[in-house]
Amino acid sequence: MSKVHNYSAGPCILPQDVFTEAAKAVTDFNGIGLSILEISHRSKDFVAVMDEAITLVKELLNVPEGYTVLFLQGGASLGFLMSAYNMMPEGGKGAYVETGTWAKKAVKEAKLLGNVEVIASSADKNFNYIPKGYTIPSDADFLHLTSNNTIFGTQMKDFPKSDIPVVCDMSSDIFSRSVNVADFDIIYAGAQKNLGPAGATLYIVKDEVLGRVKRSIPSMLDLKVHAEKDSMFNTPPVYPIYVAMLNLRYMIKEGGLEAQQKKAEERAALLYNEIDSNPLFEGTTAVEDRSNMNATFVLTDESKKDQFDEMWQAANINGLKGHRSVGGYRASMYNALPIESVQVLVDVMKKLNS
């Protein structure tokens, strides 16, 4: 197996079949004699791509009636601002659960638009756990969550019961498990983990949200504007959406989110089991909050660092270095990562201890 074992934290690995078809469309799309890069976003061929991508998101996530699916731009970073703009009335309040770097950034942008109450935080332990048992203030206009924390390697296994509308940044674990979309008013996610390449951003919005807030919203930040134009208020990121559509097709062909969840659990079990049983390694997060997407761990004996780094690089493993906020290592195991790649890493870890 000469293929690189790609543990990149995002943009990240996607299925080889998707790359093969995505490459073909760059030279000749649908056999129309044109590249997908040179066609109008209003051409029937691309409108069909957009429609199919939206339909497949609804199918995969079992999106109920009364929700709109949008493909926009700007990533979660613009989503922090857009979600607050669309949920926060003038003088309103947002309740935020602070579980890491991205949640903190969401808080920062929301503060420009109204009152923000951080109702729970794991900052006291460098975000190595998911806060639980907090009270959700009934006078807040919405609750903001981050489902998975790429940098710190934690994941919300269950979402809190909330009587107020819930907004969730699911950038880094969407499509890795089933979620009950009806529990959320806005779900947003940068594409570049389990959905597609960088450049597209998914929004799943309860229709009641559209136009709910009476403040002036700039057109590009107003979900109602985008919904009314079927994600074509402005020129959409054509190619990233096309590749996402191919990947959505692939996930359905592979058995949908049940199959993806099973694979995610198998990969995570294999790696965490090695981390826990190998005396040279230890995980950095609370065991019950461990992310199935991003496993963070450190060496117990720093003198082994050079040896370990040399060994995993020699095994053709890519992207294992931890984020500077945590140090150590981070194994990002998104949907398309084969369990064989995890086995290669586990073998290296075992060999280091032999």
Next chain:
Amino acid sequence: MSKVHNYSAGPCILPQDVFTEAAKAVTDFNGIGLSILEISHRSKDFVAVMDEAITLVKELLNVPEGYTVLFLQGGASLGFLMSAYNMMPEGGKGAYVETGTWAKKAVKEAKLLGNVEVIASSADKNFNYIPKGYTIPSDADFLHLTSNNTIFGTQMKDFPKSDIPVVCDMSSDIFSRSVNVADFDIIYAGAQKNLGPAGATLYIVKDEVLGRVKRSIPSMLDLKVHAEKDSMFNTPPVYPIYVAMLNLRYMIKEGGLEAQQKKAEERAALLYNEIDSNPLFEGTTAVEDRSNMNATFVLTDESKKDQFDEMWQAANINGLKGHRSVGGYRASMYNALPIESVQVLVDVMKKLNS
């Protein structure tokens, strides 16, 4: 020549050589065994792409010292908002020249942030000319221009002399001619005409602009934030930027903007000459303001419509239908359109009159 003659208004034709290389990178980028769609934006291979794209923009447009080049997202539609945010102090004023649909949208977004004075407009004649001879108010904080109007087919051949800072949306004619960057404080442009595929947006910003306005600006709309992070404040649209870089290389190889300008003038002369000499056609814009990028024209005898439509479609011409705001036809002739494609259209027009 079985290749389609692609007159799309944007996203639009790019060079075949660019598509060939762009397709290769989707399966194996730089021979690293990974697709460009699955690598980290912080990997050395992509950082090199971003650096080269910025360097090539500076080279092609002869960008002087004291300017920063950024590759962001959101297209001109987000640029309308971002340019106003970065130029308009609290209680400030922007002076706008209203030359069409995009300029009107820029006015709309700027009004959310301060006072907007439309100092000149061609709305009285359905935007079929470029206003001239207007006075630029010295008390405005900036002047906003649109260099080319895709829908109405007009282009600013010269930019007005201004004593106040100038912002220009150059989405649809950037890289088709030389411009004196030093005359502008902000140039912005959606990539999907002469630069690359949809999904990336170019900003060329005078460094003095960064942080000039003291108001609170959301992070993603603050050019200073993006400049400080070298366009990597958030995950950039990796593939659209890569393809833009390939196309920038190609434009330099072809002789830079002088060569592009010569080709644009030749294509425009060939087509406008036919429009003017063929009694069955007439242009819709003032002759002196005709765009070299988008030629708009109508039939003088509507009874010929079906025949003409059948003929150009049979000639493998794509994307000639005019925008609904103007009707008739629009021939978009961006950098990569071969003059042979224009000749095919001219031959069809001649044949209709024979």
